[in-house]
Amino acid sequence: MSATTEPLLAARDLVKAHGRTDALRGASAELHAGEVLAVTGPSGSGKSTLLHCMAGILRPDGGSVHYEGLRLDTCTEDRLSALRRTDFGVVFQFGQLIPELTLTDNVALPLMLAGTSRREARARAGEWLGRFGVGDRADARPGELSGGQAQRGALARALVTGPRVVFADEPTGALDSLAGEQVMTELVSAARASGAAVLLVTHDARVAAYADREIRLADGRAAVTEGAV
Amino acid sequence: MSTRHILLGLLSSGPSHGYDLKRRHDERFPQARPLAYGQVYTTLQRLVRDALAEVEGTDSDGGPERTVYRATEDGERELARWAGETAPPAPFVANEIFAKVVVAILSGGDPAAYLLRQRDAHMARMRELTKVKTTPGADLATVLSADYALSHLDADLRWMTTTADRLSTLTAEVTAR
Numbered sequence: 001m002s003a004t005t006e007p008l009l010a011a012r013d014l015v016k017a018h019g020r021t022d023a024l025r026g027a028s029a030e031l032h033a034g035e036v037l038a039v040t041g042p043s044g045s046g047k048s049t050l051l052h053c054m055a056g057i058l059r060p061d062g063g064s065v066h067y068e069g070l071r072l073d074t075c076t077e078d079r080l081s082a083l084r085r086t087d088f089g090v091v092f093q094f095g096q097l098i099p100e101l102t103l104t105d106n107v108a109l110p111l112m113l114a115g116t117s118r119r120e121a122r123a124r125a126g127e128w129l130g131r132f133g134v135g136d137r138a139d140a141r142p143g144e145l146s147g148g149q150a151q152r153g154a155l156a157r158a159l160v161t162g163p164r165v166v167f168a169d170e171p172t173g174a175l176d177s178l179a180g181e182q183v184m185t186e187l188v189s190a191a192r193a194s195g196a197a198v199l200l201v202t203h204d205a206r207v208a209a210y211a212d213r214e215i216r217l218a219d220g221r222a223a224v225t226e227g228a229v
Numbered sequence: 230m231s232t233r234h235i236l237l238g239l240l241s242s243g244p245s246h247g248y249d250l251k252r253r254h255d256e257r258f259p260q261a262r263p264l265a266y267g268q269v270y271t272t273l274q275r276l277v278r279d280a281l282a283e284v285e286g287t288d289s290d291g292g293p294e295r296t297v298y299r300a301t302e303d304g305e306r307e308l309a310r311w312a313g314e315t316a317p318p319a320p321f322v323a324n325e326i327f328a329k330v331v332v333a334i335l336s337g338g339d340p341a342a343y344l345l346r347q348r349d350a351h352m353a354r355m356r357e358l359t360k361v362k363t364t365p366g367a368d369l370a371t372v373l374s375a376d377y378a379l380s381h382l383d384a385d386l387r388w389m390t391t392t393a394d395r396l397s398t399l400t401a402e403v404t405a406r
Contacts, residue, residue: 042390185363205386206379209355210363 008033008068008197009165011054015062016046023049024060025220029199031165036188036198038208041217047201048169050217054199055088055167056080067165085114089158089166089196091187093173097142097153103129104138107156114161128156132186148179155183159190166191169201177206184210232264233272234311237281237304244285246295247273260361260374273298281307326385330392334403344393351382351389358382 007030016024023046031037031054039047052058054065056072065072067087072080084090089110097106107125112118129135132152134145142150151171158166168187172180188210191198202208215222239250239257247269255263273296276282281304285297300308326347333340361367362375392399 188363189365205352205355205383206359209352209359209379211356214352 005032007031007066009054009199010066011050011060011063012066013063014050014053014060014065016049016053016058016060018049022220024053024063026063027217027220027222028063029054029215029222031197031199033164034192034195034197035213036191036200036211038200038202038211038214039217040202040205040208040214043203045217046220047203047217049220051167051169051199051201055090055165056084057090085110086161087164089161089163091151091154091158091166091168091171093170097150097157099142102139102141103134103145103149103153106142106153107160110157110161124160125156128160129153131190132156146179147175148183151175151179151183152186155187155190159194159196162194163196166196166198168198170203171200172202172204172207180207231311232268233276233281234308236269236272237276237300237308238312240282240298240300241305241308244297244299246288246297248295257370258374259368259371260358260378276304280304326389327392330396330399331403334400340400341393341396344389344396348386348389351386355379355382 009031011027011029014024014027015022025046027046027050029037029039029050039050041047049058053060053073056065056067060073063073067083070079070083072083097103098109101109104122104125107128108118108121111121111124116124126135126138129138129152132155134149134152134156137145137149137153140149142153145153151174155171158168166187171187172183175183184207187198190196198211200207200211208214235254235258236250239245239253245253247266250273251264251266251269254269255261273282277284277298280301282298282300285299287294288297289295326344329343329347330340332338333343358375358379362372362379
């Protein structure tokens with residue numbers, strides 16, 4: 001993690017409008033392998049839009065997103081889908097687990113989509129649920145879980161494929177402060193243990209303090225970047 | 230912070246000498262400023278003067294001779310009173326950051342740039358404290374001390390954000406007088 005190495009993921013001069021609203025107006029950000037980067041800023045500053053563009057969920061109107069030599073902003077939808085299955089993990093504010101599936105099946109799903117057998121996928125899902133302390137809730141459906149348990153399930157689902165980048169958009173936004181602290185501790189330690197980089201969007205300075213570095217957005221641009229690179 | 234009550238509190242679990250009290254204080258309050266030996270001995274002498282503690286004897290334990298103190302009954306009563314008394318919620322916290330903002334306005338400086346630098350310094354400290362408390366094996370006393378500091382730094386940050394958003398109004402108000 002040094003300024004001289006090539007970033008794993010780089011957004012340059014991103015422009016993105018939602019209808020008539022300019023969400024991004026020339027935002028740039030670089031994520032290096034293995035680092036935890038916080039993107040902060042007031043609501044409406046464009047931080048979630050930046051995350052969505054960098055994760056290949058949204059296509060920017062202008063600018064570029066490079067992931068290991070691949071242009072995410074122009075590559076095909078098939079290529080993006082494949083990348084999201086193998087290299088990227090995503091955690092949102094509300095876990096967005098599939099309500100009809102058990103926790104184990106929710107976590108196993110990304111592996112099965114990538115071609116792993118159901119038996120193998122469920123076994124690995126079980127290991128990750130155990131690691132996040134919700135192994136005893138493996139057969140519960142999302143509606144039966146507390147917010148903290150569901151978010152741990154979402155972390156397991158994001159990390160089960162061994163991604164190189166985890167995108168976390170306000171991952172503690174729906175949790176009380178103690179559960180939020182626990183989820184952040186678990187997210188960062190799991191990412192560090194597996195070598196994954198984390199792009200963390202938050203409006204909360206206490207959550208941002210889990211990162212190695214911070215980019216602050218204001219009015220759709222990166223205003224300041226600080227911390228050790 | 231009342232060092233005298235904290236030392237008295239440590240003494241209430243059994244007689245002890247100054248060196249040991251300092252060591253136990255620093256262990257018990259890991260994120261607090263370590264006590265200076267001089268302060269420990271001065272405080273112990275005052276506790277004896279006020280009859281809240283007394284000298285029990287000396288203890289050499291193979292090393293230099295040390296005076297051993299114990300809490301008196303008056304000391305125990307005073308301790309119970311202090312520990313149960315609410316701390317006054319400070320009506321106005323001494324606020325160096327606000328003072329600097331006002332002085333920057335008065336002297337034609339750049340308070341917005343100062344607030345950004347101060348924010349960076351606060352965030353850097355918050356990252357350090359977060360590392361301290363998430364280090365595997367950190368005990369709960371360390372976690373809670375770090376959390377206390379983090380909550381206060383976070384409150385400062387929120388205040389700085391609001392102040393930065395209202396600088397033009399503040400500048401008009403300060404310069405009009």
